[in-house]
Amino acid sequence: EVRLVESGGGPVKPGESLRLSCEASGFSFSTFSMNWVRQAPGKGLEWVSSITSKSSFIYYTDSVKGRFTISRDNAKNSLYLQMDNLRVEDTAVFYCVRGFGNDGGDLWGQGTLVTVSS
């Protein structure tokens, strides 16, 4: 079965760190660009970060630059998001998404909730 499964979310305090993981299965993970997209409670979708298939190119939305780091391990079919210095406004469901090139975001995980609160 083709799927993405996120993990690592949970409650943290402002200033703390969290590492999200996304495990891919059922497809050739190493040939796809991967992304993180988040959705704050009751709000719309927000792109967070993208990484190309061989990690050659990495991009971040401005609000997370310098605090979040995207990475991947193609041998483990896994995508990661290291989130440091978390803020209350980072509270959201974080989705792992395949693609977003010309074929769009064609596969989404179920999401993992990150709650930042004092």
Place this chain on the structure above:
Amino acid sequence: SYELTQPPSVSVSPGQTASITCSGDVLPDKYMYWYQQKPGQAPVMVIYKDSERPSGIPARFSGSTSGTTATLTINGVQAEDEADYYCQSAISRDIPVLFGGGTKLTVL
């Protein structure tokens, strides 16, 4: 900054046609993508490359573009189509993904 603008809400009766628009200055040069998100679920892509339909998406979903506006059209709306719909495009190399604010489709 770049924006994709969608109406916050659209309402339609069952069996009628729903049209959801997305406007943005980058549109004449970029493909548009559309996603459906039902409550408590992850988004699902329903249109890619302006007007292509992924496998498994009903034929009542279609997409089109004209100038700086893209439109998602749902013909013969069904109750199960009630959801939030997001448009998405690529802006530049540094902004590979940009979403519209989303439109809540209500089936009356």
